[in-house]
Amino acid sequence: MKHSNRTGIWIPREIECLDQLTVTEKYLLSEIRSLTLARGCFASNAYFATLLKKKPDTISKMITKLKRLNFISQKSFDGRRRELSYCLGLKSESKPKENPTCLPQKSYADTHLSEVAFISNTTKINNKITKNPLDVWKEFLKWTNELAPTTRIRIQSASGPESLAKQDRIFWENFSVRMRPLFGS
16 A cells, blocks of 8 residues: 555544543544545554554554454455445444543535544434435435534435535545445345
């Protein structure tokens, strides 16, 4: 993995407020999330060790902890290469506690304050698995009712995921990644 295209690590609020993780573990989880959303996380412990200036053994222990807390899972391993997947909130009993000391994030669209969304993987769509991408979009639009009014209106007025911009697109990608197992994609 090359460092040349990297611009840094951004820690989303859903990770930032996890009190059970150290700052380094939050960095690692954020990087795994970023890679998962991009094209899949195939990064090695050596890559993470170089990035975070830690030993590979330390990275291995951190990954084990993140798996145990169900914040990540190992999707595949072919003997040489593994794929990790970000899955914060997949298991309802592992759902992180809300931290009242975390301040609400201000919407960039207006002056309303709202909590940053936490999308749970435990949502079932009519208790059945479907493969229709339109159903994922409809569920996403329903889910946007939990967002700040201006964000919700902006997203709900979009014709589809392809017409979403920046932050709204991140909401969509985050939602669709978590919904993929339910829709059989």
